[in-house]
Each structure stands twice: as C-alpha cells, then as structure tokens.
Amino acid sequence: xxxxxxxxxxxxxxxxxxxxxxxxxxxxxxxxxxxxxxxxxxxxxxxxxxxxxxxxxxxxxxxxxxxxxxxxxxxxxxxxxxxxxxxxxxxxxxxxxxxxxxxxxxxxxxxxxxxxxxxxxxxxxxxxxxxxxxxxxxxxxxxxxxxxxxxxxxxxxxxxxxxxxxxxxxxxxxxxxxxxxxxxxxxxxxxxxxxxxxxxxxxxxxxxxxxxxxxxxxxxxxxxxxxxxxxxxxxxxxxxxxxxxxxxxxxxxxxxxxxxxxxxxxxxxxxxxxxxxxxxxxxxxxxxxxxxxxxxxxxxxxxxxxxxxxxxxxxxxxxxxxxxxxxxxxxxx
Amino acid sequence: xxxxxxxxxxxxxxxxxxxxxxxxxxxxxxxxxxxxxxxxxxxxxxxxxxxxxxxxxxxxxxxxxxxxxxxxxxxxxxxxxxxxxxxxxxxxxxxxxxxxxxxxxxxxxxxxxxxxxxxxxxxxxxxxxxxxxxxxxxxxxxxxxxxxxxxxxxxxxxxxxxxxxxxxxxxxxxxxxxxxxxxxxxxxxxxxxxxxxxxxxxxxxxxxxxxxxxxxxxxxxxxxxxxxxxxxxxxxxxxxxxxxxxxxxxxxxxxxxxxxxxxxxxxxxxx
Numbered sequence: 018x019x020x021x022x023x024x025x026x027x028x029x030x031x032x033x034x035x036x037x038x039x040x041x042x043x044x045x046x047x048x049x050x051x052x053x054x055x056x057x058x059x060x061x062x063x064x065x066x067x068x069x070x071x072x073x074x075x076x077x078x079x080x081x082x083x084x085x086x087x088x089x090x091x092x093x094x095x096x097x098x099x100x101x102x103x104x105x106x107x108x109x110x111x112x113x114x115x116x117x118x119x120x121x122x123x124x125x126x127x128x129x130x131x132x133x134x135x136x137x138x139x140x141x142x143x144x145x146x147x148x149x150x151x152x153x154x155x156x157x158x159x160x161x162x163x164x165x166x167x168x169x170x171x172x173x174x175x176x177x178x179x180x181x182x183x184x185x186x187x188x189x190x191x192x193x194x195x196x197x198x199x200x201x202x203x204x205x206x207x208x209x210x211x212x213x214x215x216x217x218x219x220x221x222x223x224x225x226x227x228x229x230x231x232x233x234x235x236x237x238x239x240x241x242x243x244x245x246x247x248x249x250x251x252x253x254x255x256x257x258x259x260x261x262x263x264x265x266x267x268x269x270x271x272x273x274x275x276x277x278x279x280x281x282x283x284x285x286x287x288x289x290x291x292x293x294x295x296x297x298x299x300x301x302x303x304x305x306x307x308x309x310x311x312x313x314x315x316x317x318x319x320x321x322x323x324x325x326x327x328x329x330x331x332x333x334x335x336x337x338x339x340x341x342x343x344x345x346x347x348x349x350x
Numbered sequence: 351x352x353x354x355x356x357x358x359x360x361x362x363x364x365x366x367x368x369x370x371x372x373x374x375x376x377x378x379x380x381x382x383x384x385x386x387x388x389x390x391x392x393x394x395x396x397x398x399x400x401x402x403x404x405x406x407x408x409x410x411x412x413x414x415x416x417x418x419x420x421x422x423x424x425x426x427x428x429x430x431x432x433x434x435x436x437x438x439x440x441x442x443x444x445x446x447x448x449x450x451x452x453x454x455x456x457x458x459x460x461x462x463x464x465x466x467x468x469x470x471x472x473x474x475x476x477x478x479x480x481x482x483x484x485x486x487x488x489x490x491x492x493x494x495x496x497x498x499x500x501x502x503x504x505x506x507x508x509x510x511x512x513x514x515x516x517x518x519x520x521x522x523x524x525x526x527x528x529x530x531x532x533x534x535x536x537x538x539x540x541x542x543x544x545x546x547x548x549x550x551x552x553x554x555x556x557x558x559x560x561x562x563x564x565x566x567x568x569x570x571x572x573x574x575x576x577x578x579x580x581x582x583x584x585x586x587x588x589x590x591x592x593x594x595x596x597x598x599x600x601x602x603x604x605x606x607x608x609x610x611x612x613x614x615x616x617x618x619x620x621x
Contacts, residue, residue, distance in 0.1 A: 070514075073518050075514055075517060077509065078509065104520045104521075105520065107517070107518055107519060107520035108518065108519035108520035108521075109520060112518070112519065113515070113518040114498055115511060115514075115515050115518075120510065120511040120512060120516075121511045121512055121515040122512055122515070123512040123516070123530050124512075125533040126529070126530070126532060126533070134516075134519070134521065134529070135519045135520070135521075138519065138520050138521050138522070138525070139520055183515075186515075186519060187519075249466070312514070324506060
C-alpha cells in the first residue's frame, strides 16, 4: 500500500486561558489519500477548524502544539519543517478555502490581485502572466466576464461570487490537497448547491484530495467518501460515508443524523418534532472525565464516567470511541 | 468631494504655490537691504504692501520666502516622523509578544518627556542649529503618536481572517504586512500626518521666535515674528503678517485633518 497523501497522528493543540488549559484538539489522528474526499463533521467548538488550521501550521497566537503531534504531508513533517519550506507548501501543494469569503478576502485589494498574488508568491511568472492566469482561473470557477470582474473589489461581488474567488485562490496552482472549511455555510441554499457542484467538478479535473470540514451532514453525504465525526476535540467515529449513514454506532453520530430535518418528516400528519441532542459541547477547559459525551448521552452508565473509551475498530474501515461497542446490551431502545 | 474637504484643500494648494513660487512672487529678495536712502522701518505702502522692517527689508518678500522654509520644515519633519513611527509601530504590533511590550514601554518613557522641553534643550545646547538639523530634530521627536496608532491598527489587523488566509496561501510575513495590512492603515497615516503638519508649523514658529530654530537672517514665519517682537506696538506690520500666515496655515491643516478624518473614517477598514 502506498503511503497516504496526508497523515495526521495524535494532533494536540492547547491554549492557556484564565479558566485553565483548553485542550481544543486532543489527540486527533486520520489520513487522507491522494484524490480522496474526507469529511470532518461536528458541532461548533469541537475543534474542526483548529484541526484544519494546524495542518498548515497556522495555529492562532497562544495555541501550543504538543510535541507528540505529527502532520505528514507528501513526506514532509508540516509541524517541524523550516518556515521557508512550509510557505512553499501552503497555497501550492495544500491550500485552504475559508468559510467566510467576506472576511477572508482583503477588502482593499482587487480579487484578481488576490488570485494573482498566489501565483506570484509561488512561481517566477511576471505580473502580467500571473494576472492572465488569475483571470483564466476566475473564468474556470464560473465567474462570468472574468476579465472585468478581476479588477473589482470583494465588496462589489455577491456572496456566491466571492466564494468562487476564494476557490480560485485556493485552486489556481492545482494543489494536491485542499482544505475546505465550511465552504458553503455562509451562502444561500441555491448557491450552496452550485458551489458544491463546482468543487466536485474541479476535484475531478485537478485530481486533488479534499478535506471537507462542515457541520452539514447533507454536504458530507454529497461530497465525501469517508467521514470523521469530531466531538470535544476528539474523533468519536470514523467510517465510510455509506456505513456511517446506514449504521451509525456512536450515540453522538446517531444524534447528529436524527437532528437533520427532512421534508418527509414535515409532511407527515403526525407532527413529530425534530430530535435534538440535549445540552451543548462542554468548554474545552473542562472536558468531562471518562467519556466526554456522557453528559448528553441517553445510554450513559457508570463506566462512562470513570473510563475514557478508546477509538476501536469495529469493521475494517469503521472506528468508534464508545463503550457500547463492548457492551451493546447497554444500549437503550 | 465634500465642501468640508474642498476649502482646506484649496487653501493648502495656495500655500504650496506660494512656497514653490516665492522667488517669483516676491517683489524683492528676502534679505535685500536698500542701497540708497534712509534705512528704516516703513509702514505698508504701495511699494511695500506689508511694510519694511528696521533693516529696510520688504516684509512681504520675507513672509513669502518664510512660507517656503516654514512649510518645508514641517512637511519634511512630518515625513520623517511618519516613516519612523510607522516602522516602529508596525514592527511592534506585528511581532507582538515580548518585543511589543518592550517597545511600547520605551515609547511610554519617550512620551513622558515633554517634546518642547527636548526641543529647547537640544537646540539651545547645539547653538545655531542648521536647517537639516532642525528638520531631523522635529522629525525624530514627532513620531511617538504615529507609532502608537500604527501599532494599534496593526495589532487589530494581524489576526483578521484575510491575513490568516494570505498566510495560508504561502505569502511571506513581510509581504503580508506590506500588501495586506499596511494599505488599511493609510487613512490613519494621512490624517495623523496632516494634523502633525499643523502642530509642527506652530512648533517651528515657536522655536524660531525664541531664536532657537531658524537662524537670522534666514526668513521663516517664526523668525520674522522674532525680528518684530520688540516693536509690536510701534511697528505692528512686522509681526502681524507672519502671524496671520501662521494662524491660517495651522487652521488650514487642522481643518483638512478633521475633514479627512470624517471622509476616510480611520479605524474602520474601508470596505
């Protein structure tokens, strides 16, 4: 078997806060193969975005990486290579699409400039060559009249167009891996579908791997082949997308799936209410002892409070962090 | 363009034209002493619209040439102050951490010493300060506020998402600072510099009035005031006209600074 494109092991990022040490990402491991699309799903505050930023070593000030953390990408350890080599990877081999293009694009630079800058930073192309490439890329992501649009500022474009610009910036050098952090969350539903379609199309053409970070299970179902479910800084379940949707094992995954509204539900005559997971993600300074989900879990018993579950393999590609795997009779129906 | 901006801008252009064209606009050389007749101070007349001083020099010509010196000193020293302040503030805010703490405490120390005191001490100890020395002295004591403002802006901008995004695309630190952060600080710099010019004009006039700035016979607004200060009641025209020049130049720059502040709204990133 060839080694994966990206291999993350025991990634831990913590922050020193007034309330104590916040272990925001706490021992996350996963791999992404070339050309594969992997989804990371979880509620706000579970460490998804921080995990993504850590892959590019873009840890917010104050954040500390544990020495055991490893992020290996195309054979290089992203967490220890010199700054110069790291910059050569960023944007060229591994790029990121940010959630909110309004804030992730610089308001004082034209969108063409911002796409061309990626080219200029990484290649020896001249200013005009870079600009031409930027315009071509803007056209490729479906911006009509790209040559004129390139000279406009972000505030002159609609939200969907801005996200297309973001995608153009990330993909202009055809990276091997693109991290898409909630790429459709800030957009209208109709635009969301267009953007996903665009990402799928470019993924096929460029042959890149995608790490898709989202809280939207619908997006994951459409795009990803494998899913990681994160909760409280940990991976709680990892499975191919079909088996995750067909037979979720972790109660948190079950809860997430049950909390997706469906039109079928709305049309039912018996007004069944949408299920929710009670409570919220605990603050990262005070993860509960034992299983971190036990306070919100309907199946929890004594063992869950004292004994932290490990991520165990239940099927060849399905791993779960829950005591129910060993004691399925505890599951309440 | 708003009317508030238009008037001070027009006035500034007039001042700049006068400064640039002083040798051609003046009826006489600024230091020319009459070669015949009685050398005495005469009141305004058709030949000398602003009168003459006790050495018989034409006050109008001296005020026009003084514009060049006074504005030149103010503009150059503010340019120095803005450059030094921007570099210092950007470095401090961008790198942050311990360096930021040290630089900002140093700045607190510098700010705790009154500027006028420093100016008086240095120029008095130096004796006759040459013009480049005066420009440097005013520039190197005028950047503290700029540094603080820039540092604050850079500090607020450096964790903005577009800065993180630029880094994520592989842009180097220097380029991120130069291309992505500094353009947002322009409004702050323009406003601060304009107000700084007003302040520096007044300071230079004060120093020259005390005989510590521009040295006679060189004409600057302050040095002409100084020449006429002993005879304000009998030879009012020697002090009145440079006085008007100082007041109107300072007011122009202040009005322009305020109008720019409203137009550019620094602190908010232009959308």
